């Protein structure tokens with residue numbers, strides 16, 4: 001019989017979301033425990049330690065906003081922070097707010113069952129304790145289940161195999177090695193220049209070429225930092241009002257590219273290419289909405305790739321032909337330049353697909369490769385992967401996996417019908433991955449905290465999303481995605497990267513109007529939720 005520990009709330013995950021949730025609920029005087037499978041805090045930034053791992057949101061924006069003292073005392077060294085610095089920051093936050101005593105590390109949640117009689121969750125882990133609590137809050141992250149590709153013989157490779165999202169904690173030294181890397185998404189695009197720097201030879205296996213914009217990273221300008229810090233709350237407020245909560249869209253140009261002349265287009269794109277970052281997509285107002293407009297931006301980027309990569313055949317293979325911005329735009333430092341190095345090769349899997357892994361390397365249809373190490377930069381079972389790996393059951397024993405077998409169904413991305421008192425921070429159906437994640441996380445955490453206080457003050461025991469409001473919300477999430485170009489490619493937003501995963505557009509395209517909707521729901525007595 002498992003020992004029982006009772007709490008008001010169990011939070012799963014000690015990343016950016018779980019730590020802030022813990023902080024807020026403790027401030028409300030609730031008994032809270034955080035269960036974390038790793039042996040340290042950090043979530044995404046604990047696991048993704050691959051060479052070159054770096055945030056694609058500027059460091060003065062990618063940080064908590066809830067404490068003015070915290071944002072004044074912390075100094076970032078670069079425009080875009082690297083993984084080690086972000087992890088140090090998260091550790092600092094855990095320390096500063098004395099959070100660690102409430103976290104149980106090396107504790108992986110395996111199942112959670114809602115006990116209808118007692119209105120409480122029973123949470124079981126790899127340990128011997130059963131955690132009993134009124135509320136269960138999933139702060140499990142959107143990109144936290146590594147996608148290990150289904151390739152014949154993958155277990156037979158005798159060299160070193162790595163996944164970017166589960167990188168070892170000891171330094172990996174590729175010196176003198178032949179290395180293969182599978183994938184050309186954001187992780188690979190960051191890792192490739194760094195691995196190429198170290199190894200004897202690098203072969204990149206590309207299935208779909210990707211658009212990437214220069215990050216233009218560098219040391220953080222101290223005057224700029226001082227100016228932002230002098231009015232940090234206003235800076236935050238301004239960014240929260242931007243699409244995706246990203247400050248770069250403050251300078252978005254409200255003109256159609258179709259109405260611009262060729263010199264105007266070049267000037268606007270080039271200006272943003274030199275500045276670097278996601279602001280490129282704000283060059284004109286229709287780039288993510290209209291295919292003809294989008295293709296003009298895409299052709300500009302293809303032109304840049306052709307200018308950068310000296311071998312025209314390699315350049316053509318690297319040129320994407322899909323919609324730009326449909327998959328998450330990548331930001332890079334010298335990614336395309338890396339293909340000019342004599343020891344770096346590109347294999348086009350569209351004409352030479354991988355057949356299997358062998359003991360010594362990769363066998364493609366037309367050629368065979370031998371490696372000391374293979375890096376899988378093959379992404380994640382995004383947004384639902386980690387939630388569905390936990391055996392979660394709600395009312396009448398219904399399993400979450402059953403309830404979501406046609407794709408995730410939530411109301412506001414916060415709760416799902418049939419599963420009372422379980423909240424998802426940045427769940428499917430909320431803007432999450434389409435925003436500066438920390439801003440979305442804070443908004444969810446604060447909403448959940450308010451909801452719990454509301455329940456306390458009204459002596460409610462349970463809260464649950466109503467089925468009707470959930471159906472309407474799922475339709476709304478799909479309808480607004482369909483007004484954009486997002487559904488036009490095989491992205492992980494749609495679950496298209498995982499064989500057999502239902503194809504449903506998972507995030508909500510609509511920050512900041514989403515926040516207004518959440519506020520409206522609260523103002524109308526938590527419209528769409530039922531309490532008992």
Ligand code: NAP
Pocket residue numbers: 054055056057143149150151164182183184185186187188190205206207208328331349354377378379380433492497
């Ligand atoms: P990803 O964008 O899903 O890219 C995975 C890559 O692996 C794709 O090129 C994919 O090809 C390829 N791939 C997957 N399975 C394969 C197979 N069986 N055979 C051959 N190729 C295969 O994953 P990611 O690069 O880890 O990035 C995921 C997300 O994490 C990003 O979109 C971003 O949101 C976040 N991220 C952010 C940063 C940052 O802040 N700078 C850095 C890294 C990641 P296909 O395209 O053909 O499927």
